[in-house]
Amino acid sequence: MKQSELISIAEDWFQSKEWKSFPFQKQTWKAFLEGKHGLLNAPTGSGKTYALWIPIVLQYLKENPDYKTKHRKGIKAIWITPLRALSVEIQQAAQRFADDLGTGMTIGIRTGDTSQSDRAKQKRQMPDLLITTPESLMLLLASKGYDKTFKTLTAIVVDEWHELLGSKRGVQMELALSRLKTVSPKLRIWGISATIGNLEEAQDVLLGMDPEFRKNSVLIKAKQKSKIEVRSIIPKKMETFPWRGHLGIHLLEEIVPIIKASKTTIIFTNTRGQCEIWFQKLLEKHPEFAGELAMHHGSIAKDTRLWVEQAIRNESLLAVVATSSLDLGVDFAPVETVIQIGGPKGVAKFLQRAGRSNHRPGEASVIYFLPTHALELLEASALKRAVKEEVVEDRTPYLLSFDVLIQYLVTLAVSEGFFATEIFPEIKNTFCFQGITEEQWNWCLNFITLGSQSLQAYDEYKKVEVTPEGLFKVESRRIAMMHRLSIGTIVSDSMMLVKYVSGGFIGTIEEWFISKMKPGDTFVFAGRTLELVRLRQMQAQVRKSNKRTRNIVSFMGGRLPLSSQMSKILREEMQSEADHKRNTPELKALSHIFDRQERESIVPGENEFLIETFKTREGYHSIFYPFEGRFVHEAMSSLLAYRISLLSPITFSLAYNDYGFELLSDQFLDIQTILDNNLFSEEYLYDDLQKSLNATELARRKFRDIAVISGMVFQGYPNKFIKTKHLQSNSQLLFDVFRDYEPNNLLYLQAYRETFEHQLEEGRLRLALERINKQEIIWKQCQKATPFSFPIITDRLREKLSSEKLADRIKRMTLLLEK
């Protein structure tokens, strides 16, 4: 069949459904049939699944003209999705087309939720299309005969590539692709990405460094400009609106009329804890919502999540309180309204959420923004501008993630084994490892075979062995099993299953939360009040309770930093305030806070850098306001604290938010010495930052996921209880041991590098310092906490830095006693 004939098959099918294909879909079909690789830039709900699934089927028809009578076995394509929740949706769409054409093609799903028997079935006979996650694909590479299984592949589609790109799962994908390129000679590689600032780079990362793949590829952009309208919910009484906080509950009544006025509303929160609380409070204040209000977040049991998703489609729900678990993929036509609670911190995320509402062509998607504290209104004002100016952020890919590489190498050693000479060029061709040196490569091989760099006498280290032919192979079944279990470990706090005593799975919660409780204590989770009955083998067994409790389940982490694009706009909004323009409704509403700030300090203008100092019972506070976003403040606070600590012995506790940072000490800090010593200097920035990293705990925390991914810490697996107590250690302990005994270990060094490249963003810090050095520094000695300082000084998540001797410090400290 000729290409035009194939395409008319697809066109006919579209017509039979009374749909019309979009130009980007046709473009993608053609490019695919011509054998090209590529990246498709298309938003959710635009028909992107059909853009790529259709040509995969057409290719099959082309190669098998007798497809109606004879089905040729073997896997044709893999569809990667970052979220398990999306797989059903894709399966249904794909199956519809395959069936209507009478191809007899099968579509299977393989994720962490897939049952053992289904997996075994798939192993015997792969479906034509396999929908799976990066982790499950890795697991397939860890099983024997994967090279034969994947030989027939014609395509791999990586959906939501922008989500994977800036994470280590993206690196996992790069490595898997590097192997598939070799074992599947007919492979086409395609990615689908929402709009990000660095689309071209995203394409390069996906395809790797081989010039052939790059040359033979296209970037297709779907032209679909949807209008988005942002409406802020402005409190009627600003005087009583709090200066800090992150829940936003006091504005609860404001959203009730919005919910009642529309068909289905998604209420997006930023954390799972916030989600639980909003759900609870809405029901408490408005019992009439019972039965029509649901909750959706990543820790709730899959069945419940699927039920909620289905209920949205059936239009049987009035509103859903959700987290980012509903950000992606699944298209919910009935959703009319979206409410965002608290700052979304990034423009892309905000746009994606806004896009979940109202898909009627020509009409704008409306998103309401509910601020959780006063200064967040400033963010609302900034967001509106960002949306208008179409600002988009970059996703930075990881480079030289040795932890993922080590995991991958052991994966290959677990299945078929590998020859170093064959794998090295493949690795070198990935974007992530393009810069790997021969020396680093050998280090990794030594690490998995010797557990160090030199053979020590009588060492019993055992992981990967090398046969006389040079094949790297895992022989021990136990090590193979432990490795397979750890591939899927998404790095998080230890999770515990929550189950009813009578059976029935409710969801997972972090271990630290449950460990604070005794049997008989009650807590609210997944919208239910539960009583803890007992803890048994990584399971919290509970029963329903009628007691009232304020103890709502909470989750660590999940604080998102402001992107650099957002912080710039935010700064500009703030500075327009210094000129008293107050030209948006949000800024007008903030008047009295700005007035108060000006009474007690100032609102810094474009050329001003504000520093406030004051004393409270807690000690001496020094607050700096660069308005550069959390990450830059994190870096700048430890840099500054480090430089000050060189002048004289002092101890700091550091706090930061998106507006500024605090150095808190038990000693008076003379800001003049900072200025006199030129401590905001850009000179020796790299060195000083590196040293300040040693002094704080940032790298130590980064080391946690490195230790887990590279297999140094075995966490066990949430639903499989294995006796591993004697093998449990924590990454903190390991970090110390490496620091003391093996400081040149690449994984240990990687913790520092990652903190540098992905968290501290040295480049952004340098620019910020340059800016500060051009500004006029205004030091205000205030009487008490100012409105701007309040959210920072009350933050409890803190970093510490000290140049004092511990022995001196403990003399001024007191022992924490039982209350």
Added chain:
Amino acid sequence: MKKIQINTQNFTLHPSGAIYWEDQKMLLIADVHLGKVVHFRKYGAPVPATAAYQNFEKLTEVTNHFEPDTVCFLGDLFHSKLNEEWNDFEKWVEYCKAKVILISGNHDIIPNYLYEDLGVNVFDELLLDGFYLTHHPTELEEMFNFSGHIHPGIRMKGVGRQFLRLPCFYKTENQLILPAFGNFTGKHILTPSEKDEVYAIVEGEVFCVSKN
């Protein structure tokens, strides 16, 4: 170092985590967890092998310092089954001039006869001059108890939101729990009551941080 008196007997708390009982010329050491590093390596977790040697260096240092008649390990001397570190232990026992005894802990699964072959006597518990030596902390009214097992640590708080976690000797009215001696062990944070005495280990020194 810190000298304390319990029931008119004299004890020295050493920053390594060991206690020297002067009247008995006995060195008490808890939770060394020998073999842990090698055990981890054997199961594919590449903890730096050199970390294993430091335990022996530390043991030698502290025995040379006090020159005791007896070294008494309060349990969890070995973390696991027999492995390479046993050979190093053998050498250390041979080198050590003092008599070595072990109060068995939950991790001590190496058969007793192997210890006995080295001349190391193994007990479940030991009564000595009105003192009761065990691995698990045991509260008795009539006797003072020395134990380990918990790996005790405490939290300190200071002005300016300062917090510190430190390993410690933890003494209540009738018992004293020793910190873990081994270098690849963790600590468990306790919240003392006002009556408890806490001796924290800070940069090679022992400080009393409680009011008592």
